Amino acid sequence: MSSDTPSDSRIEDQLKGKTLQVYMYMIKRKEPVGIREVQRELEFSSPSVANYHIEKLVSLALVAQDEYGRYYIMQKVQVGVLQAFVNIGGIAVPRLSFFAAFFTTMLIAYLVLNFNNLDVYAIGFALAGTVAFWIETLRVWIKRPVS
Numbered sequence: 001m002s003s004d005t006p007s008d009s010r011i012e013d014q015l016k017g018k019t020l021q022v023y024m025y026m027i028k029r030k031e032p033v034g035i036r037e038v039q040r041e042l043e044f045s046s047p048s049v050a051n052y053h054i055e056k057l058v059s060l061a062l063v064a065q066d067e068y069g070r071y072y073i074m075q076k077v078q079v080g081v082l083q084a085f086v087n088i089g090g091i092a093v094p095r096l097s098f099f100a101a102f103f104t105t106m107l108i109a110y111l112v113l114n115f116n117n118l119d120v121y122a123i124g125f126a127l128a129g130t131v132a133f134w135i136e137t138l139r140v141w142i143k144r145p146v147s
Helices: 008-014 017-029 035-041 047-059 080-084 096-113 120-142
Strands: 063-065 071-073 085-088 091-094
Touching: 017 035, 017 047, 017 071, 017 091, 035 047, 047 063, 047 071, 091 096, 091 120, 096 120
Parallel strands: none
Antiparallel strands: 063 071, 085 091
């Protein structure tokens, strides 16, 4: 590994708190952003706070500056809390929501297709899976880095 590329462990150590908020905001925007824009959108106390966190991302080689002085995402990483999300159309969606939706769909399909011959054990297992995945999806959603 070259000395220019930060290791995953260093990125994971540095990519948290407000720095993670800035990173997630920039991923969501999908276009270059300025320091004052980041400061206003994330409600930081001053542009220097936004600049500090952007420079941290630059030093991690995750963000670069264009010729107009705006910053853009160079590299997307999946570390820490980010591993629990998938980015769909600029929205961070918990990965577990797909399993929750699958179990919910299977439960509804079973109830509709077997309405006259329902098995209480099948309903119990499907309901347990559905509830467990929705609870875990909610827990991950609550811990998301940016609202």
